[in-house]
Amino acid sequence: MIKVEHLYKDYSESIKVLKDVSFTFEDGKTYAIIGSSGGGKSTFIRCLNMLEVPTGGVIEVDGEIINQGKVNLSKVREKMGMVFQNFNLFDHMDAKKNVAYALMKVKKMSEKEAYEKAIRGLENVGLGHRVDSYPHQLSGGEKQRVAIARALAMEPEVLLCDEPTSALDPEMTTEVLKVLKNLSHTGLTMIVVTHEMNFAKEVADYILYMDKGEIAECSTPEEFFSHAKTERARQFVANML
Amino acid sequence: MTFHFEILGTWGPFILEGLWVVLGLSLVSAFIGVAIGLVCAFLKKKKIIGTFLSFYIDFFRGTPVFVQLYFVYFGLPALMGLAVDKWWVSIIVFGLNSGAYLAEIMRAGIEGIDKGQIEAAKALGVMQKDIIKDIILPQAIRSILPAIINEFIALTKETSVVSVLGINDLMKRYSFVVAKTYSPFEPLLMIMVTYYILNKILSFIGSMIERKLKYD
Incomplete structure (x- = not known):
């Protein structure tokens, strides 16, 4: 469970990206964070594993406060996989090493074990034939699936996805979303920042609508797309359709 | 037009002995240069020391090494009234000079690493020291290797300018030989070919390492 209380993030006096955000993510649910650009979605999700350090407030993961005092961030991050908009694969490692690397370094697996697990993971995202390819030899969709396999190999409790399909063209978007959709039924907690309204509608248990640095609304997809509670969310939906 | 390549039979080995000077001086200076370059690349962002380092880099890149050599060997000692050793002066000047160039090359290499990959590694729980060792350095070295080899070749x-201080390198030996034989063409040609082969070897080693680091 991830519990966020009164979270603030300022870049300067005038640039306040998150303003008093409080929310609790329950285990095993899938959350889609949507909203216009500049609303603080990415900053929010990046605060959850401390890639972005909040200026105020508390983030609690499984009862442990992770943004105050001395915290073993490596341990916390092991529990939270992350998938990025630009894939961020290690360019100098092939697909299987991309997945195996953290298994060896962080989970201290033997090389043999790590590679076996990496190859199984890549097979699970439909890339069994690409294990020896380097990132530059892969298509965008394939890169993102390697990145997903890399995050999942660590067996995280939570998967954070920061606009996982925004850098992909439509057919590749479909293949990546299919993988994410299958994951949502596995008991993994998923938090996905996305502009894919259909994905949000079909896959998410809850939709978080963020606007101007606040969570303006949290609803089920049915509620959100048919009769959102707030005027600005209704406006956003209207503009989308 | 007559060639007198036979004089190389007599004087060739004498000239070639100067190669040890070139190799020794280049190697020691390159070593100092790399050390200085690395330190500068990491410290240049710091406030006070960074300003000082920027000035040093600017200064050594902005003036000819020939003048720097004269300045340290003749200028400074005259002002302070002390004698300096030509070897030490050469090593220090060339070390500082290549350090200034290498600092810029290395800084660019380190800054050029995709921040996203570093974030991805952090998000996986990888420790900072492993990120530097396994993610940053292998990619930085690969991207700056051609520039570093270039710098070594230039070095x-x-x-060859240390001959003006009387150090017995190839060119100093040349002036000795030409005074004896009055034939400048043949020894000069030999020296050119020698430098050419030396740097050919250097760039060959460079491309071998490059190929080893290659993944695309």
């Missing part, structure tokens, strides 16, 4: 060539 070996530039060391």
